Amino acid sequence: MSLDLYLTNKADFIEKQLEKALPANDIYPSIIHEAMRYSVLGGGKRLRAILALAACEVFSGSFEQAIGFACALEMIHAYTLVHDDLPCMDDDDYRRGKLTTHKVFGEGIAVLAGDALLTLAFEELAKMPEKYQVSTEVTIQLIKEVSEAIGSQGVIGGQVVDLDSEGKSIDSNVLEYIHHHKTGKLFIASLKGGALIGGANEEQLKAVVDFGTYFGLAFQITDDVLDLTGDATRLGKPVGSDTEQGKNTYPSIFGLENAQEMAKECILNCHQAVTSLPKTASILGDIADFILNRDH
């Protein structure tokens, strides 16, 4: 099976699971459920969820055991986007070519939809033992890993520093802090969580975390690079919008060519990180290559 097909199949599967996991539109009060579904469904590469399923499969796990975890990750990712897009944060009107949640439902409902998605993610995690036969010990470890990854010293910390550095010129340490936290931490948790469900041992978990660290960095750099070199239609936003908004990016701090080199090096490190893992881990390397070479 080609990687493209693998990714499409997995993304479709996750989409169906999310459809089921999210409350139906007609459940009272319907506007919040409409806003939650609008924010999560119908778009996105489902990269975090796919990495979780893939990491689980690398070990002895069947990916079905990791589905609840994967859905929780996508709900969390969606919640961060909904809150980041708010006028009091990045103030974005469009995301993936669609109006942002607050533009459609209003700011109050957008805040609450984000809150509800974060809450539902933890509910999903807590239901892993009954729905997917994950042990209570692993379930609790996952809840700890995820909450640490997305808390005030994780994803939220990254967004705080990002907010604070808007319009300021920052150095590469701050840029790295922002992206390692805002983007990297959730990728790492996705991979580590999947591997935990799959039954990875301590040493294997370490390798998976290394992979995730380089993967997150490569992902972010590529994102920044694509903003300058990509195709507007495929990106779903105008080319050069980061520059226009005065955003600090890898190309703006290191230069475009250096940034491209850095991304390549990160991908090499991704491959290096998984050499000690079972052969089935080659899928992770393939996904990393794909991300570096994507055009949107």
Next chain:
Amino acid sequence: MSLDLYLTNKADFIEKQLEKALPANDIYPSIIHEAMRYSVLGGGKRLRAILALAACEVFSGSFEQAIGFACALEMIHAYTLVHDDLPCMDDDDYRRGKLTTHKVFGEGIAVLAGDALLTLAFEELAKMPEKYQVSTEVTIQLIKEVSEAIGSQGVIGGQVVDLDSEGKSIDSNVLEYIHHHKTGKLFIASLKGGALIGGANEEQLKAVVDFGTYFGLAFQITDDVLDLTGDATRLGKPVGSDTEQGKNTYPSIFGLENAQEMAKECILNCHQAVTSLPKTASILGDIADFILNRDH
């Protein structure tokens, strides 16, 4: 020991535990930790935490086992207040006589501080097995109970309907939905969770949930009544501010006297609910009486 002293002692104890559970101000990025601490510490009756500890003690549990749970409840309560006070929601400048979080730290940080408190609450819950020797099974059940109670069909659902009914005249069913969800659900979860940690059986849990349902209702009605009859200094807000803001309250829908009668009846039902529980449950009845008779 007088109930007053009991409540003060417990509140002080919880305050100290929260002090420890919240990240220190100087942890990077400090503004989010300052905002989190500002939002949680230095105020509040700690009623949800106290109910959790008390419910735990009613059964064979030592209240120390329920401390992590109690802290999580107060973090959650604080998060709901921070988000509810935002300009896009209830737009309040003051709470308990203090400036609201967004007035001090800005809206973006207030949204993130609320997010971080909610996230930290789940982290605290997940740490109950290692920190407080709560079993992994009970821990997971608590995480499920709490996330359901505060999700889109719980506390958040109540806030959604409250937002939607602002300035409209609503009937008593809608008013009841709002308060049962916005206020009642977290009280119920606090009591049920405490009882679960304490080792209550199914029938006892049912009685505790009944108690919590009437307690939450009595609490809300009293709150509405105090807005009309209370003392501004002790309330920390002007008398009659609900009426001024066109809020739908129990007195505005049922009349002041009827509302006072309803609150009394709820308290009677609270006492009724705990008659089947061990004698130690009298503390719950005492707390209910205290709430009805409070003046702020």
